[in-house]
Amino acid sequence: MHEQNNPVDIGKDQIAKYKEPVEELFTSYRFGGKTQSLPELMLKLDPDEQYVMSNVERDTYLAIREGMQVFQGISELLSDKIGLKQKLIATPSSELTGNQEIDRLRGFCHDYATYGASLYVSKKMDALIRAEGVETSEKKADLSDLPLSLDSSQPEKAVIRRLLAPIYAYLLKQAETRKQFESSLAFAVIVKDVFDKYAALALEQKDAYPDLDRHLSGYQFRIMDEFVVLEGYEDKSISAAPAAAQALTFQPIRPEEIVGNRHAKKKISRYVERLVLYDFQRQMNPILELGGLAWTSLYDGLPGTGKSSLFRLAMTLLQERSAQVSVPFTIFTVDQSIKDEYYGKTGKILLQRLSVTQNPAMLSLGILDDIDLLTSSRNDAQGADNDINNILMQYLDGVFTLRRGNVINFAASNKPTGLDDALRNRFNDRLLIDGPTTAEDFADIMLILGGKLFKNNLVRIEKGYDPFATQVSGKEEKSSGSDVAAYMAEEFQKYKGATLLDFGRFVAELKEKNPKITGRSSRAIMEAIKERSADFDLPREWFENRSLYFDQPFETKVQKLIELYEPITPDILFQEAQRYFDSEERFAKTEAEGHVTRGYNSLMWDVQAQIQYYQEQLDQGTQADFARLEALKSLMRDMLRQKEDTIKKALQF
Structure with missing residues (x-):
């Protein structure tokens, strides 16, 4: 077998030799006094297609066959390990029947093989059923x-x-009755439930062989490329269940409970409501016809500015709006928990987390918290970090990225310069999260933190204002007013009569200043322009009465939305291009500041080390360069005095 603590692979290569014996058993199975063939019986499931299996039937057959191959693979490994194979060879066939020791060893091997094989078949069926958009609990x-x-x-x-x-x-009963199936998945559900039961029966035997358990301890059975992973009888498999079924628990939060970040709260509210507009029949969100729903949104801010609370707000609103119009949704998270000690498994865990977004019959909200801790720049990334970078970049904007408008991805970073440039540029929507900034903000924070102390009048201080009144933007407030700096609005008035070619020249000039302005940058700029046009809140009555919007044809939905959009003037194009450029410059400046500061500090430590070296020589009476020591001390004093000025000069570019 393998050395202690090493994984045990039961993959396609290991089980290939059992394929023919298993298929021979399938086609010569004795049942009810007759020879039966599994593939022939399965062909009779659909009376209209008795010579061709459907995709579901074929996948079900393969799962059963592979499950039995897995059974034999595990059984043979354990048989070698515990000495059963040797005993079977050494024992005369006349003495095999009733041999208690052989029966006990067989029981240990076959119970565990049954458990592994049954879990495999059950999980394959579960994945097959879910791929058809059906929850297994519904069947x-x-x-x-x-x-x-x-x-x-x-x-x-x-x-x-x-x-x-x-x-x-x-299958024989079905062939006799010729009863029509209610669903094409009926047989798949039967197979799953049968092997669920077998797995449960095998699990009941896990304590039946205490003297043999040591042969499982310390080993990790990786079945079919880690589709099932077992450590003893403990299932360590990556869950194939979508995030909605993983029951993420979070504390709901209201917008007024998040202090500051008014623009971010407004954006999140709009994004979530627009996500719910998704048309499940057309499998497309009508808002994508004109824009105004981000696919990716990156929140950049210091720790404690409220990024996690904003994510909770998004989850709260999605839960409420989905319930209002009775649509399914899922929330998935990508965080440090995806990292695994085994090489390659991190990528598989991440792919599984992201796989829920492939379901067109579900709304999906992705939360990528502390993404700067999750990934590294390409120059620094190693192993799992490289896998994470590559998978996230392909997921967010790769060759096979498909945007239907039923998914939105929120990410947060304390240090966006820690992200790979290509990954950061895949977040079209970026927002600086500054947290509380006004007097009312900090007063509101004290009320939230004080809680019952204030409610029970144990903190006796006059409020002097209307608490939380400023935490929610008014419905009549337009985001563009607070979103664009006043200097920018005035500066770009001159472009009101500009042409599209003038805009192209402007962006080309920005690219000369920063080569990182690319075609992907143009997409981000256009997404921001679309959002400026979509500066509206959805009518409340749409959510209160489905017939007004959600039950309308797709084309009618698009027309209703068009009426809410505002026209875009040429100056807005220039404003958004400049804002994107400023955002990239801010990232570059922050990154440069970090490099300069680290380099400067390193130089200071080097000087300090030399001072200590010469000082110790002098203290010990050893011949030392006294002049050199005094020069270094003088240099250190000058460096400490001029540190801030040096950094500022270095950043002037």
Whole structure:
């Protein structure tokens, strides 16, 4: 087998040799006194197509076959490990029946093999059913008349026949009754429930062999490229369930409970409501026809400025709005928990987290918190960080990225310069989160933190203002007024009569100043322009009465939205291009400041080390360069005095 603590691979290469024996068993199975063939029985599931399996039927057949191959793979490994194979060879066939020691060793091997194989088949069926947009909990199978039992002390083939018995019984009964299926997934559900039951029966035996448990301890069984991962009887598999089924728990929060960040709160509210506009029949969001719904949004701010609270607000609003119009949603997170000690597994965990966004029958909200801690720049990234960078870049804007308008991704960073440039540029919408800034903000914070102390009048101080009144933007307030600095609005008035070519020249000039302005930058600029046009809140009555919007045809929905958009004047194009350029410059300046500060501090430490070296020589009476020591001390004093000026000069570019 493998050395202690090493993974044990049960993959396609390891189980390939069992394919023919398993298929031979499938096609020569004795049931009810007759020879039955599993593929032939499955072909009869659909009376209209008795010579061709559907995709669902084919995938179900392959899952069962691979499950039985996995059974044999695990069984043979354990048989070698505990000495069962040697005992079977050494024991005369006449003495095998009733041999308690051999029966016990068989039971250990076959129970564990049954558990691993059954989990594999069950999870494959679960993934198959979910891929069709159906929750497995919505389907119930009646197993009351199917023969479900285990006798693991029997020879290997006999145990496999016992595992397959309920499958053949169901198919034969179906062939006799010719009853029409309610769903094409009916047989897949039966198979899943059968092997769920077998896994439960095998799990009941986990404490039946205390003297043999050591042969499982310390090993990790990786079944079919880690589709199932077992450590003993503990399932360490990456969950295939979508995030909605993973029951993320969070504390709901209201906008007025988040102090400051008014523009960010308004943006989040609009984004979430526009996400819910998604048309499930057309599998497209009508708002994408004109724009105004970000695919990615990066929040940049110091720790404690409220980024996590803003994410909670997004989750709260999505939960409320989805409930109002009765649409399904999922929330998934990408954080430090995806990193795994085993090479390659981090990428698989991340892919699984992101896979929920491929379901067109579900709204998805992604939270990528502290993304600067999750990834590194390409120059610094190693191993798992490289995997994370590559996967996120392909997911956010890659060859196969498909935007239907049913997904939005929020990310937060305390240090956006820690991100790879290409990854950061995939976040079209960026917002600086500054937290509380006004007198009312800090007063509101004290009321929130003080809680019941204020409510019970244990803090006796006059408020002097209307608490929380400033924390929610008024409905009549337009975001463009607070979103664009006054100097910029005045500066770009001169472009009101400009042409599109003038705009192209302007961006080309920006590119000369910063080569990082690319085609992807143009997309980000256009997304910002679309958002300026979409400067509106959705009518409340749309959510209160489905018939006004959600039950309308797709084209009608688009027309209703068009009426809410505002025209864009030429100066707005120039404003948004300049804002994007300023954002890139801010990132570059922050990054440069970090490099200069680190370099300057390193130089200071070097001088300090030399001072200490010469001082110790002098103190010990050792010959030392006294003049050199005094010169270094003088240099250190000058460096400390001029540190800030040096950094400022270095940053002037």
